Amino acid sequence: MWKLMVRRIIIMIPQIVVLSLLVFMLAKAMPGDALTGLIDPSIDPAAIEAMRERLGLNNPWYVQYWDWITRALQGDLGQSFFFKMPVADLIGQRMVNTFWLSLATLILTYLIAIPLGIVSGRYNDTLADRLITGYTYVGFAAPLFITALLMLYIFGFQFGWFPTGGSVSPGSTPGSAEYVIDKIYHLLLPALSMALITTVSTVQYLRCEIIDTKQKDFIITARAKGASEQRVYHRHILRNSLLPIAALFGYEITGLIGGTIFIENIFNYPGMGQLFLESITRRDYSVMTALVLLYGIAAIVGALISDIILSIVDPRIRIK
């Protein structure tokens, strides 16, 4: 167990180095640099050149990369040109919001997926299964942003059940119980909209896994032991079918990144996804590169979590 984890974490290091190199190169490949947007065009080009020299922008790329990465490791991701504040502080605020939104989405995703997948897999080819698979096909086909807009229109504007933007009502005091409840209240609609779409693949996976496991030989062994249908399902089919679902958990995190970018913009929710789109339109390069790097790390960590979960639940993967 520990051996596998340590080995797996060591593999992560080169992955992150390559990722940071890629992000750095891409940022450098974009036209212009930090000074192009920052400085008034009426300034003397010689002064700009002097500034470039002073900021190290004329150094070879590997020196610049080294400067950037050492500062990033110390938590200094540079300065946002638009907000005129450190990128780390800017992202820090937003990250907390996105974290809660993602967590709520994940919880809702599994709350929807597991019961639907079980019903659909266990009673396959019945009316209930047809309805559930029908929903998953619609979910696969419907783009997230259309669904989110519809949800916002119906439950936010028409019925007025949920707030239509922000992460908390203005004027609440942080730390109070109402503040927490208000936060959750603001989370629900965007999280639900996203969960309704992201859950469909998990429902399908679980359904297929259950149908597949039902026909495995060890299920016949269990029946031949005299186990009741209920017991066969709970003790043998379910656990074996949930295994791949657990393995997909980490990749679910990667999927959330794309999802939150849409959702936060549609629901005007102040998270990393919204900041990402904004910084692209504002050419706020330092924020962008920092966000891409963070998203990349999140994806790598997601894969790591998948592997760790799988090694816990599947004895065949454990290394002695």
Add this chain to the structure above:
Amino acid sequence: MDEELVKIKQLKTSFRVLDDYYAAVDDVTLTIYKNEVLAIVGESGSGKSALAFSIMGLHNRAKIEGEIYYRGENIANASPGRWNKLRGREMGMIFQDSLSALNPLMIIGTQIEETLLLHNPKISARERKIRVIDLLMKVGIPRPEKTYYQYPHELSGGMRQRVIIAIAIANQPQLLIADEPTTALDVTIQAQILDLLRQLKNEMRAAIVLITHDLGIVAEMADRVAVMYAGQIVEIADVYTLIENPLHPYTKMLLKSVPSSSGAKSRLHVIQGVVPALHKLPREGCRFRGRIPWMDASVHESNPMLHEVRPGHYVRCTCYQYFHFPDKYKEESSHGTH
């Protein structure tokens, strides 16, 4: 002969293909006695496993017609609750593929314990573990305390097959159905497993239904043999009669197709063709006629029945009286044996 344990009367097990039911087991009448090994032989698709699954009630969506008496009780179409009482306690099953027949996520101990737990919920966990260790020892596992905590993938094929046997015999069942128990094993392990089965049978005085297509195993293990073709039993006899004096064309050809070590250089004999698919089976007349085309069609019965030619020796269809190998076949076989 010992007393009757299972008596099957005109069993017909049908599966639904599109909108029609097709019988995979058709008109099977068979008695299984206590303390005997009854072998069921036939090629793939002949309905051997379908018959075994019918006796165990393991078919999910099949239509079962006819009667299966287990110690006088008709268990064909018994309730799920009744089946759960019978399976694992009165009858156990040994499967072919030992890797897929064990739950990959459960330790061996738990899997064997489950059979004990289901039928004797009152025994304590400690007692159960002791019994599992005993069982593992009985089936010849060298380090039962260690194996108890191992997962199926950590054991060899032979060891896993022993575990499967331990699961099947945990509650000392009266009927043991072994569905090709040695097909997935190599020859030396195969012999060990067969020895184990024979020894267990003698200890428990249980009946073993041995499903196989290996006639060598049949000759070695069986007391009686039923030959199945296309869902029907075409011949039943005690093992000596069947091997020395087979009657049905299918049995004869099956025996002929066994490779012999003395004629190692000769060509293998093959029964031309395959068992027709379930929905293409001829439902009338002799089902084997399609594979002996050189014979006159008039020798077959229009509605073949099992005839008792000698006490305990039954054969289906009168065509056996006229059977001869095709000329080409004869030549080659005389060539091979000399």
